Amino acid sequence: MSPHSQIYAGAFAEPVFAAQSVFRTLMDGFARPGTIGRLSASASPPSPLGNASGAVALTLCDHDTPVWLSPALVKSAVPQWIAFHTGACMTEAKDEARFAFVEKGAAVPGFDQFALGTQEYPDRSTTLVVEVEALTGGQPLVARGPGIKTEIVVAPVGLPDVFLDLWTANRAIFPRGIDLVVTAGDAVLCLPRTTKLERE
Numbered sequence: 001m002s003p004h005s006q007i008y009a010g011a012f013a014e015p016v017f018a019a020q021s022v023f024r025t026l027m028d029g030f031a032r033p034g035t036i037g038r039l040s041a042s043a044s045p046p047s048p049l050g051n052a053s054g055a056v057a058l059t060l061c062d063h064d065t066p067v068w069l070s071p072a073l074v075k076s077a078v079p080q081w082i083a084f085h086t087g088a089c090m091t092e093a094k095d096e097a098r099f100a101f102v103e104k105g106a107a108v109p110g111f112d113q114f115a116l117g118t119q120e121y122p123d124r125s126t127t128l129v130v131e132v133e134a135l136t137g138g139q140p141l142v143a144r145g146p147g148i149k150t151e152i153v154v155a156p157v158g159l160p161d162v163f164l165d166l167w168t169a170n171r172a173i174f175p176r177g178i179d180l181v182v183t184a185g186d187a188v189l190c191l192p193r194t195t196k197l198e199r200e
Contacts, residue, residue, distance in 0.1 A: 006077040010044035011085045012058055017041075022059040026181065029190030034143040034152035036135050039186045046077035048103040050131040052183035054081075060127070061099055063087035068097035068114075068126070070106045097126050104131040104184075108160050111170045111178050122175035125193075129181045132158030135189050140200040143191070153200060154189060156182050167197050 012018035018041030025037040045054030061067055067088045069079060078101075079090045091097055094113045102108050108130055117125035132138075138157035141164065144150075159182070160166070170177045170193060177193035191197075 006046040007080040007084050010046070010054065010081065012041055012043060012055075014041075015058070018043075018055075019059045022055050026056065026059070026188065026190060029181075029188055030147075030179070030192050032147050033145065033191055033195040034148060034154045034189065037188045037190070039188065042186065046081050048072055048076060049078045049081075049101065050104060050183055050185070052186055052188055053101055053103070053129050053131050055186075056129050056181060056183065056188065057082050057088075057099070057101065058085055061086040061088035063089070065098040066091040066096050068092070068094050068100040070102045072106055073101060073103055094126070100126050100128045102128070102130045104133060104158065108163070108166075111166045114178050116173060116176045116178065118176065122177075125176065125178055127179045127181060129183060130159070131183045132156045133184065134158070135182060135184045135187055141197045142200050143195050143197055145195040147192075148195070154191075154197070156184070156189065158184075164197060164199065167191075171196060 021041045029037045039055050043054035043058055065088050067090055095115045114126035134157040138155040140153050140155045143152050143154050180191040182189040
């Protein structure tokens with residue numbers, strides 16, 4: 001497929017219903033942190049953006065949400081794909097982004113480089129979408145907090161070695177901080193800033 005045609009292809013077949021379905025899965029994931037949600041609506045974004053991350057972009061991004069992309073995504077057809085299908089504009093400034101996307105295997109920037117919101121407007125922060133190898137089978141982390149009955153173990157494969165340190169620092173500035181969506185294949189795992197993570 002030519003780079004030009006990649007920009008126009010790969011969006012939801014039924015945009016309204018698909019976006020509603022993905023949105024429900026994401027909201028359920030944030031309400032019940034640590035659970036793995038399967039996306040019933042599929043997207044096929046240009047490489048190297050993964051399918052689940054592409055579906056999240058189509059659902060959440062719009063003309064009011066500046067988007068930051070990792071360097072490899074910037075060099076691909078992904079910026080034009082997101083812009084064409086959602087109307088969102090790209091930004092090189094991490095702290096201006098409402099959503100940020102990192103493809104599988106790429107370096108994950110420090111969370112404090114993104115918009116962290118303010119005490120008065122904690123919602124003015126970045127939601128970071130990171131694709132990994134898999135959502136199970138990695139280093140077990142125990143999650144506790146709102147939406148989790150007692151505790152739940154999460155174990156994505158492919159998060160950076162310093163992830164737990166980044167997350168602990170992020171949680172320490174609550175109500176400010178980023179929220180995280182981890183994707184793999186057609187699945188998502190949501191971690192709001194309220195979730196506490198510790199090694200098992």
